[in-house]
Amino acid sequence: MVRTPAAVRDAERWTAHNYHPLPVVISSAEGAWLTDVDGRRYLDCLAGYSALNFGHRHPQLIAAAHAQLDRLTLTSRAFIHDQFADFCRELAELCGKELVLPMNTGAEAVETAIKVARKWGYQVKGVPAGQATIVVAEGNFHGRTTTIVSFSTDTDARDDFGPYTPGFRIVPYGDLAALEAAIDDTTVAVLIEPIQGEQGVVVPPEGYLPGVRRVCTERNVLFVADEIQSGLGRTGETFACDHEGVTPDMYLLGKALGGGIVPVSAVVADADVLGVLRPGQHGSTFGGNPLACAVATEVVRLLATGEFQHRSAELGARLHESLRALIGQGLVAVRGRGLWAGIDIDPALMTGREACERLAERGVLAKDTHGSTIRLAPPLVVTAEELDHAVAQLAAVLAGAR
Template sequence: MAEHLTTQSVIELDDAWGAHNYHPLPVAIAEAEGAWVTDVEGRRYLDFLSGYSALNFGHRHPALIAAVRDQLDRLTLTSRAFHNDRFGAFCRDLAGLTDTEMVLTMNTGAEAVESAIKVARKWAYEVKGVAFDAAEIIVASGNFHGRTTTIVSFSDDPVAHDNYGPFTPGFVTVPYGDAQAVRDAIGPNTAAVLMEPIQGEAGVVVPPDGFWSDVRAACDENDVLLIADEIQSGLARTGELFALDHEGVRADLYTLGKALGGGIIPVSAVVGRRDVLGVLKPGQHGSTFGGYPVAAAVGHAVVDLLRTGEFQERSTELGAHLHRRLGELVGHGVAEVRGRGLWAGVDIDPAAKTGREVSMALRDQGVLCKETHERTLRIAPPLVITAGEIDHAVDALGAALQA
């Protein structure tokens, strides 16, 4: 007999048996489709977060579900000990979509960033000629690239960083958006600059115009790799395939994840220059599930969706509408709105509520969103959302701020 679940019983079960490393809103989702989710008691909510951009194509997009179901009926896993009929075509078409030369498949976003760090260091020693164990990577204040030990070593967020040492050396932190600081930090041992084109966890922070052109020039002048972490900002979220595309800048390596798995399974990749990723030789790096047939199937279907340009157009047009509507709330409980495309950081007026309080009030209005830090809402609706649904959510936000 099926267990009867309520929101409270789900929360109690999670709290009793799951590690308390998250503080979710008290809602228990049981079903979802498109931009909408339904909880265990039948209440519907508009998803205004998209799994932190993992659900760019909405919940259970038919083309993605069909690709996974078809693959499950044929082949699930071979490991990379053998070839399979899905891996190479996925890599070829992902490289074609991103205008890159080689693909390194992994599973989670953090794994992709770790892989990019390893590749950059190996390239520095074997190609650039940096002294062994001396390579440095320049990163930005306010960054978020994942939660592995090496990655939190260069986080300046005490919640992510503190009490996980000893930390991995080899990282130099500069203020985000300060191109001169990047240039000043580059030295003979600099292997790479690793940054988010738009910082997500920090509150959807967009750097000043010209920042990326200046950083690209500094990297070129000093034989330094530019690594763009597009795990949240990429794959049409901002209106372009990559957020860097808005500046007309190309990176040497890109890290991809989240939406690459269609919100179905974890799929990540490092894509970029062949002469850089080519430093990896057999046995030097790998993952049992990296690029496995099911991952390749859903990733390939994601590539097919993005090749049409439809989602980039939706993000551009609906993003302009979203930012217009959010702008109307400035001075009415909102201090500032930032972002690009269907991605926004909304700073709550300190005189009003905390981000958690607004998230809870929004939930009561039938819209799901989540705070980052204390007073910022991170808004990232699925790219399948409609203008009317955006209006509904922003009106709900206005009501939540006044509740």
């Protein structure tokens, strides 16, 4: 599989080893396909962890980026630029909320939400100063900053990065009773992923999200939904929360919001929540910059048509049906929604890493997580035939290992 050993060796030589990439060196891409430096093509079944929901180099997004590059790329929030208001208004309308706070990365959006929730707790709920708590779930992945890894249960993400930030209570994911029991008068927010991506595309039990919404309302606690991976069309709805008719108090968005071109994230909420911030209390030099807003506005407009949500739902049903047919033939479980699947390979056959290496040899790129689990998240522009091809390659890998 390694056709470019020099490029792989150079990457390993000159970069910190905080990733363990497959030995494939990509030089170009379009739609759902990647091409390496030797001209070999691969079907992308990761889509940048959902950052490429609209595929590589989507024409509408590339055009918006080119047009903005010719005019203005950065002002900082010290000034207002002509792309800012449209982006914030259209994203707020897509979410059914009143205000948008743009940032850059998903981790920044989560950090912003933590700060806002605490400030809301002190100023609105009346929590005593310095005592705010936030309830989170086991198996979560919200980023890798010091504060965020403080409430991670992933030893790779957490170990040796202490001392850790206090103020978080961890409960089992999907356990509504445990979540409710963890809430007291100091609790300002419940922060969860509607579907846990890094954990292996884990969907909570039916009724869990409506239950979280009910408990948060009854106990005067903010429901913060981290839709950074699950949102913006990935699951067959605009947001994963939509599958159960749930509206959180805060949406955390990122990844696909930048169209695979620039990092863009956002916290979206009503004025009674985001309105607690005042000038000078939070910010970002690049957050809401003109280039980011131009691209992200086009992303919102693509989603406003409903086309990509429909594609994800329709093609996702096909993908999951095909994957479930492999249970007992090397797969032991399939989870997910829309064009997002977590598959557990029989660990007696191979690890998830080994499966991804063998898939890459057959021209399909995916990513393992947690032992023998693989995540599949092709761009929403993928075709039915391309999905069938990916599943056929997986079936061949499993057959070869049996």
